[in-house]
Amino acid sequence: MRVLIVDDEPAARARLRRxxxxxxxxxxxxxxxxAPSALALVQALAAPPDLALLDIEMxxxxxxxxxxxxxxxxxxxxxxxxxxxxxALQAFELAAxxxxxxxxxxxxxxxxxVRVRELLARPLAPVGEWWxxxxxxxxxxxxxxxxxxxxxxxxxxxxxxxxxxxLADALARPGWGARFLRVHRSHAVNPAHVRRLQxxxxxxxxxxxxxGEALRVSRGxxxxxxxxxx
Numbered sequence: 001m002r003v004l005i006v007d008d009e010p011a012a013r014a015r016l017r018r019x020x021x022x023x024x025x026x027x028x029x030x031x032x033x034x035a036p037s038a039l040a041l042v043q044a045l046a047a048p049p050d051l052a053l054l055d056i057e058m059x060x061x062x063x064x065x066x067x068x069x070x071x072x073x074x075x076x077x078x079x080x081x082x083x084x085x086x087x088a089l090q091a092f093e094l095a096a097x098x099x100x101x102x103x104x105x106x107x108x109x110x111x112x113x114v115r116v117r118e119l120l121a122r123p124l125a126p127v128g129e130w131w132x133x134x135x136x137x138x139x140x141x142x143x144x145x146x147x148x149x150x151x152x153x154x155x156x157x158x159x160x161x162x163x164x165x166x167l168a169d170a171l172a173r174p175g176w177g178a179r180f181l182r183v184h185r186s187h188a189v190n191p192a193h194v195r196r197l198q199x200x201x202x203x204x205x206x207x208x209x210x211x212g213e214a215l216r217v218s219r220g221x222x223x224x225x226x227x228x229x230x
Contacts, residue, residue, distance in 0.1 A: 035061030048074035
């Protein structure tokens with residue numbers, strides 16, 4: 001396991017180094033004192049770390065903001081390590097695996113690493129597929145994706161599945177942006193399932209999918225209509 005520690009306090013980084021050095025499967029430890037340095041470090045690597053342990057309140061940017069960027073860069077697991085309990089809900093909305101409230105114990109860190117290992121043990125889905133709730137989905141079967149508060153809803157009629165992430169972050173995943181076309185701030189469509197396009201005088205449009213669902217194309221996304229036959 002390759003681990004990135006991001007914390008502006010040298011003592012906090014040193015303590016995490018000592019604790020993680022005792023873990024037999026931690027092969028490499030990387031460090032950064034702030035969000036910009038961490039992102040630059042990850043972007044310069046040939047492969048992203050497996051786990052990022054992030055403080056939240058740091059100079060140069062929040063660890064919460066950094067978490068989204070690191071996940072888009074390929075970091076599979078994020079755990080927050082912070083003295084600020086009020087950020088816990090936002091952390092879990094970002095699909096963080098755990099939230100360590102300082103001062104935590106070695107046992108508490110070990111419990112978080114158990115969850116990390118469980119995640120990393122799951123095989124990565126091939127391009128064009130995605131693991132969700134233990135099931136491997138074919139993205140080609142997803143007719144559209146909609147935003148649902150702090151989740152997205154993947155629609156594979158007659159069923160749908162929820163995942164805790166944002167629509168923007170989902171579309172930033174490798175292969176997703178090429179598969180799904182955002183036509184509204186609240187939803188993106190798989191063009192392969194579009195059966196009818198109706199342009200409206202307002203400059204908006206309505207797309208009818210193979211399942212019969214009608215999705216509105218807002219004026220801000222009119223350029224997306226170029227992907228469909230007139």
